[in-house]
Amino acid sequence: MPFIPHTETDVADMLSAIGAPSFDSLFDEIPAELRCGPLAHVPQRLTEMEVARLMHGRAHQDRHGLSFIGAGAYEHHIPAAVWEITTRGEFYSAYTPYQAEASQGTLQLLYEFQSMMTALTGMDVSNASMYDGASALAESVLMAERSHKAGKRRVVVPRTLHPLYRKVLFALIDAQKIDIVEIPHDASGRTDIGAIEALEAGSFTCLVIPQPNFFGAFEDVDALTNLARAKGAMVIAVVNPVSLALLKPPGEWGATGADIVCGDGQPLGAPLASGGPYFGFLTAKQELVRQMPGRIVGRTVDLDGKPGFTLTLQAREQHIRRSKATSNICTNQGLLVTAATIHMTLLGAEGLARVATASMHGTAELLKLLSDIPGVSRVFDNGGFHETAIVLPRAVAPVLEALAAEYGILGGFDLSADYPELGNALLLCVTETKTHADLRHYAEALAAVLAR
């Protein structure tokens, strides 16, 4: 009886206290015809030892590769302390801090998190997390629509935004009667500003600006922000939090700054781990605080006047406001925020700036090495953050297969399905985890594969 503490005596005593003759009688309110038989497709139990062996085997099957894939999930060094502390029972197995007095650890940490995220993004307020970057974007769009009462419900989204973010956005706002206008990219891999200028003022509620964008390129965020303002639209920034250590924060974009900032917190301490759990972050200007989805922690005082922390502005949330809530989100990604807060504390602003720098330099170096290979060229001519696109002399997929099978290299993300206009394009990513030798190894392998 794994995880059941009852002895036979306990069971007998308890049934008799209840006045129930048997376990079965406890289910006597369930109509007999509904009761199910044994679960034929659930295997018999394994002991922890057996399941450990199974999982070690499965883990081993996921072969390791030297990875240059980015595309929304980034391999960074995570200090050992981050997860050793995050998985302490008191963080790991705690519930949502509704009973504030018994949850000051989590609450203070969340307050510190909110402080760091507002600082990083240059905004006034932060919530305590969304599910992930893509869903945070969808919630940001809904938030913008809520706070922008007048006019047509329309959001302008550049094609330089991650294609999977666009798909998630479509799925999550689908029922809300919001138009989505996609803006093409220009030859430099940036949003085609002209296409936005062509839109009528007042004809859209908000503009989404990814920085860096999906190609790793830097958007002209000041111009875009000012343009959106001029058209009467709000600005939603989608940012990589590590890049913000070097980049102007969205709060300072253009004349006014962005209104809402969101993104995926994965680069702040979440392992790649097949895509999750990560967390979405969402910060905004002060005046939007009551439109924010998700939990918010505030500092207050106790009966003795001593400072303490508690969930606040709960009247926005589903458990109070129900069908009029700012979102249906309830369980969020708390544990990942715990990790991120410790991660940011250990790295600090300078540490994050160094990570960003090393990643950028590595990407530039790899780009140079690869574009020296005959037939390989860069797709765009400008520099960017820690991703960049190259074009190969032949179809990408078989090249990636050969790199993986023969060299143990996961060469990047094949752009050809999402951006057929770019040809045999491949998106690659270098973070601070890669050495010069790794980059040379990739270049040599690619040269060899292409040479035959």
Next chain:
Amino acid sequence: MPFIPHTETDVADMLSAIGAPSFDSLFDEIPAELRCGPLAHVPQRLTEMEVARLMHGRAHQDRHGLSFIGAGAYEHHIPAAVWEITTRGEFYSAYTPYQAEASQGTLQLLYEFQSMMTALTGMDVSNASMYDGASALAESVLMAERSHKAGKRRVVVPRTLHPLYRKVLFALIDAQKIDIVEIPHDASGRTDIGAIEALEAGSFTCLVIPQPNFFGAFEDVDALTNLARAKGAMVIAVVNPVSLALLKPPGEWGATGADIVCGDGQPLGAPLASGGPYFGFLTAKQELVRQMPGRIVGRTVDLDGKPGFTLTLQAREQHIRRSKATSNICTNQGLLVTAATIHMTLLGAEGLARVATASMHGTAELLKLLSDIPGVSRVFDNGGFHETAIVLPRAVAPVLEALAAEYGILGGFDLSADYPELGNALLLCVTETKTHADLRHYAEALAAVLAR
């Protein structure tokens, strides 16, 4: 400056408070000619990310094998909870509980450990750990010599005791003018009782009895204990703690029970980990408590009469008794005891008995499978615990090499150097971690290797 929290301002302020012009001046009492230059052979520092990559690579170099090696270190399932809790900072980074009031966690745990070890061994008192099994044996012998004032200082040690334990014993008591008499094994792989009977009464201080012995065989502990008593000698039991779930505890051996019990605690929650850290345990009869080496925890009360725990009988120890202490041991293996206490709690007596049973059955099964291979036979005809010896038709070493290189099997411990009289003998071990398929895999591999 890894792990240094000082800012430049701090340093300036602190030096000025001290009244020292520079770091260098802090070392002005060290004669200048003694000061060393840069440490030329210490490499430049690595960041945690770099060292992590290095260590992952090194770990990977230690290739994994399906192991049937025992010989003093046993592969058992360790519940995940054991090390997740043991490595919590409060256990991991705490000091020896000299300040009892700030160390009740460690102290209560040690009291629980002592309780479990006395129960398992059937003795009255336990200390809070020795370094490992072999050194615990040496300390047991010294303890017996101390408490057995009269007569010749001589210890009788069977050759069925682990050869490495014998070596450690020699090294550790070498300066004590204690004779060591080795007793051969008989054809059944047990201590030759006749050889002990032949010793004169009063001619030795103590007899060491390993149970199970190095070959996995069961010694006739009752007869040996009674014989030692009859000869006026004390009895030191060297036991495998897991086996005690099934075996008569040393406290019940013969008419009187053993006097001192020791062994290696590794099978209780310590990973193989290249041989350490493990821990030695040591329990004894009540009257020997003041002769025990090592720390002991006692229950007492505080100023309010509330129960609490503290180190006790410290007057035996080196920090009080100095050159007259019962041992020089200071730092022990506390963290491993933490793990063992949690491990024993999770397994319980029934769990340990099941582990012991599964290991014994597996060993018997493997022995049967292997001795069906032409040319392979068992060395001894009796059953035993979870180790047993087989004899191969040719030299052991090259067979082991072939098994490891071609089948990833670590086939056991080559007995030929320590026990040349047994021929091409190989000691193998099966624990509960091995499946029937594993055993068949070994049998098939060995058959194939021997067939060519």
Next chain:
Amino acid sequence: MSEPLIFERSSPGRSAYAQRPAAAADFSAIPEALRRKTPPLMPEVSELQAVRHYTRLSKRNFSIDTHFYPLGSCTMKYNPRACNTLAMLPEFLARHPLAPMSHSQGFLACMYDLQEILKDVTGMAGVSLTPMAGAQGEFAGVAMIRAYHRARGDSARTEILVPDAAHGTNPATATMMGYTTREIPTNSEGDVDIEALRAAVGPHTAGIMLTNPSTLGVFERRIKQIAGIVHDAGGLLYYDGANLNAILGKVRPGDMGFDVIHMNLHKTFSTPHGGGGPGAGAVGVSQRMLPFMPIPIVGKATSPPPLAGEGQGGGASGEAASFRWLDERDLPQSIGRLSTFMGNAGVLIRAYIYARMLGRDGMQRVAEYATLNANYLMASLRDKGFDLAFPGRRASHEFIITLKRQKQQIELSATDVAKRLLDYGFHAPTVYFPLLVPECLLIEPTETEDKQTLDLFVDALVAIWAEARRDIKYVKGAPYTMPVRRLDDVRAARQLDIRYQPKP
């Protein structure tokens, strides 16, 4: 002792040096106009300071690993440590979500197995693991309901029914899917008011969202009748699986007639709540809803996997892969993608490990012992004079006591009891939910707590009631032994202080 903010431990120029790359930051690579001018206000501390601060903060929390946590509707049961240890194996942590299939077979095998297990447990025809929490599972479910009606060209259905006892996420989700919500009252026995339901359904009914057993802690006995009424009206039935723990292996939502369900794997499948999340809200569907499932889903690679493309990568090695991702090419009618990659993979691995350790019989035992504990605790409290909200009913895995009487007589509120319980070393039950029961405590002990703990909990409640009769002011001053006394929530909302700002 209070713990300062990490910012208050910060000193300019300090760092956890081992953690940052050796080369200094270089802003010059960033175009001047895009460069950050002032560093963000983040702590500058040593590694020890960080470790000590967050370790100390953790000690200011209650948690399953340290306290009994009888939070109704939340299923705070033991989170096996093996699930964490094994989910954190280096290879699992290292796998990129877009890694090729050749490098993903171990992970995919786990996900495939989990889908199969959940199908069997719920009696549904298909399962998608991608939703990232219960509420997103609800979103997916209602989106599928909408997609189903749309696919049939039925655009008249604009309303979702929910019982008044429903969790807030139910109506909130309906709104996100563009539906209006209509509440169905509960009768005095805790069941759905069937007449009210009959009156409410019609051609405008898209579906109903039900929890069974409900958040009132009772099993809806006429579920088949309800299903008939809704189905006859052309609506669909949505099952909120938050309470699945109560019926695991006993009765299956699919057999009750539900069309779509979500499961809170962080409840029933015991993945940790993590101080607020992450969760996982896998959805299950009946046969007719299969085409609408959210992607990606793990399928068997009967055909060779598609070549590396968008979405979850493609096979990169020549070797035959057994599993592959199904995406929009396989399910063109899918409601789409709910997360960038495939949801909370690490949570799903934990749930999978837990499911394998429970096994077939263990699933049933979960329901049995959870129900035993709830009914025992309910009987014990009733015997001590506490009022049950539904005294005539069996408890499911949870039950409600109401302090309406105590509130009237001696001003003792549910909050007072909740706060004072903390001093007794127990986390409070869920209070003031469901909304329809005044001064309620929704109590869910779960199957992993032992009888002794339940008995001590009863003793504590009895003691608090006695204290309150003696000195209600004392109880209203609770807690006394936590890091802080009772906090001023009103001030928190009025004088909003939600980030650190250094004193000027």
Next chain:
Amino acid sequence: MSEPLIFERSSPGRSAYAQRPAAAADFSAIPEALRRKTPPLMPEVSELQAVRHYTRLSKRNFSIDTHFYPLGSCTMKYNPRACNTLAMLPEFLARHPLAPMSHSQGFLACMYDLQEILKDVTGMAGVSLTPMAGAQGEFAGVAMIRAYHRARGDSARTEILVPDAAHGTNPATATMMGYTTREIPTNSEGDVDIEALRAAVGPHTAGIMLTNPSTLGVFERRIKQIAGIVHDAGGLLYYDGANLNAILGKVRPGDMGFDVIHMNLHKTFSTPHGGGGPGAGAVGVSQRMLPFMPIPIVGKATSPPPLAGEGQGGGASGEAASFRWLDERDLPQSIGRLSTFMGNAGVLIRAYIYARMLGRDGMQRVAEYATLNANYLMASLRDKGFDLAFPGRRASHEFIITLKRQKQQIELSATDVAKRLLDYGFHAPTVYFPLLVPECLLIEPTETEDKQTLDLFVDALVAIWAEARRDIKYVKGAPYTMPVRRLDDVRAARQLDIRYQPKP
């Protein structure tokens, strides 16, 4: 709240079922006469009960990760978490100590590197990593001294000299090696009394055991002179490396003239103290002592490794191994083997990782900042009116204050201050050691603590002194905020209760 013994949470027949093999225990395989008749009294609890109990117990501890721990002579500095995480990689944990060389090259490479680093750091010609703690390192060292004299046929040397300030392990070790101990007094400046030393040495002198800087917190300035005196008498110099943290990269024992040394890697190399252990007491030796080193040692495999034999296995694959174990075949004069396998391997891996993260310059910084912190704290306390034991001296990484005056004036003892400090959130310094300084506090802040923490510690000591002047009884009643008040040690020793026995 107190935490019951785990035995008090036990119920017959309960178990953490996931942890035990499915097949029942079978006693029948054991010969009747050898069978256990009654099961040992061990707890029977669920997995949650065990996890909760030990998690709660852990919270009743001070530790580096939660508190400042200025324990003189113990070097309680930050234990980097990476050392733990990386030492616990599955492959390292799985390696059997007798695995063949083909399966051991990663581990051996680490050990080889560590030997080389420690040689350089100490200025010694050879290092053996096998001793399992400082005291075993001392044992190995004195055994080598004995072996050296023996090898020269010099059997007259029966005495080991130790300063009166020496740690208890020094004389205890000398005894274990069959030597008698003679104490050398300390002069008023904290240095060895050279005249007394001169008087003590002779042909009976096997050697002297010294700590430098000494446990009095000062550097022995005339160490070369001392070395000369002892060497001239034919004795050897043993260095107790417990205080190596103070001089890392600044001055090397080898250069001071020592013949044998031990290092406490759990101090200077920051492996965790684990509530009492494990440690690692690597030994270093000068050229002439090389043949006597304890085995095993890692060597380069210039020749192919010996075939699988006794001891640490042998090469099992055809592939060229770079490293191999050196054993008695390589060092026939070795003092032998001190542990079953090779000592506390996992501790050594942690020390290695730490050493690599420090690097060449980091080593020096350790000494510099440890010394800075100690001298700053010493100056601060002196300025607040505390009495230094050696006011004229530089502190090394630690220093002593004496409460002799406070004891005489207001009965304030070192114990009182130690206990009251706990209420202020600080672990006590080492008290009553070294024995020669009355009412002493030996204070070692280590390099990993920040200035703010040191300042708060000074404030606490000042506050306690003030409290004591106001109300000495109050201070003598401390601590007040720990899980227990001051414990009755006398009763503990008199009414010995050292294991749980159920009430009959």
